[in-house]
Amino acid sequence: xxxxxxxxxxxxxxxxxxxxxxxxxxxxxxxxxxxxxxxxxxxxxxxxxxxxxxxxxxxxxxxxxxxxxxxxxxxxxxxxxxxxxxxxxxxxxxxxxxxxxxxxxxxxxxxxxxxxxxxxxxxxxxxxxxxxxxxxxxxxxxxxxxxxxxxxxxxxxxxxxxxxxxxxxxxxxxxxxxxxxxxxxxxxxxxxxxxxxxxxxxxxxxxxxxxxxxxxxxxxxxxxxxxxxxxxxxxxxxxxxxxxxxxxxxxxxxxxxxxxxxxxxxxxxxxxxxxxxxxxx
Numbered sequence: 001x002x003x004x005x006x007x008x009x010x011x012x013x014x015x016x017x018x019x020x021x022x023x024x025x026x027x028x029x030x031x032x033x034x035x036x037x038x039x040x041x042x043x044x045x046x047x048x049x050x051x052x053x054x055x056x057x058x059x060x061x062x063x064x065x066x067x068x069x070x071x072x073x074x075x076x077x078x079x080x081x082x083x084x085x086x087x088x089x090x091x092x093x094x095x096x097x098x099x100x101x102x103x104x105x106x107x108x109x110x111x112x113x114x115x116x117x118x119x120x121x122x123x124x125x126x127x128x129x130x131x132x133x134x135x136x137x138x139x140x141x142x143x144x145x146x147x148x149x150x151x152x153x154x155x156x157x158x159x160x161x162x163x164x165x166x167x168x169x170x171x172x173x174x175x176x177x178x179x180x181x182x183x184x185x186x187x188x189x190x191x192x193x194x195x196x197x198x199x200x201x202x203x204x205x206x207x208x209x210x211x212x213x214x215x216x217x218x219x220x221x222x223x224x225x226x227x228x229x230x231x232x233x234x235x236x237x238x239x240x241x242x243x244x245x246x247x248x249x250x251x252x253x254x255x256x257x258x259x260x261x262x263x264x265x266x267x268x269x270x271x272x273x274x275x276x277x278x279x280x281x
């Protein structure tokens with residue numbers, strides 16, 4: 001199964017090796033050079049650790065399914081939501097600023113580790129959900145204190161966009177072609193760089209106009225919302241190809257992580273955009 005995603009290609013090769021390991025011949029009859037290896041073997045009498053002539057055991061690696069990804073995604077969202085609710089209620093207002101800044105930094109570090117790691121680590125993914133929940137909870141509380149009802153609007157809009165993109169992908173209206181993937185990766189990296197520079201400048205009191213409610217800020221948020229929405233196409237394509245390639249079940253955590261990252265980004269951008277159109281009262 002060919003894929004335009006180089007990471008999936010490597011994982012697919014690793015999955016093939018792991019599946020092949022299910023047919024490994026560690027027993028004495030399976031060692032290279034053993035006399036029995038000089039004779040042709042019948043399909044029903046392949047060497048196996050349980051004894052010579054026993055049926056071949058099925059592969060030891062369980063491939064992931066779409067249901068696995070759905071379950072892990074729901075679990076991550078539940079953990080994130082519980083963490084956000086706990087932070088909203090338990091963190092004092094005086095510590096709200098340090099809490100969301102600290103959670104944002106830790107979440108960014110964990111996200112980069114998970115993204116660039118070739119191994120799926122459920123513990124890191126769960127830790128990311130908890131930390132990101134604190135960040136989302138603190139940001140949501142701040143916006144809700146200024147604009148009543150804005151959080152519910154943002155949540156509904158976020159999941160509405162997500163399910164719309166799922167239907168668009170299923171209908172094959174938008175496809176994750178190699179060119180589309182390259183463009184999306186470049187645009188996401190560019191936006192990440194711009195937001196990082198803007199954050200650093202804001203810490204030194206420099207206003208770039210990207211987050212102040214101006215027409216430029218509205219346009220920037222709209223661009224971010226469109227890109228965040230299109231990023232789900234990459235997630236869906238990776239999941240679909242991962243299932244077809246037989247990636248091990250544990251990689252469903254990585255797939256769920258990608259979806260949750262997109263949902264959080266989309267939610268924050270929609271929250272910002274809605275705040276720009278709220279009245280001063």
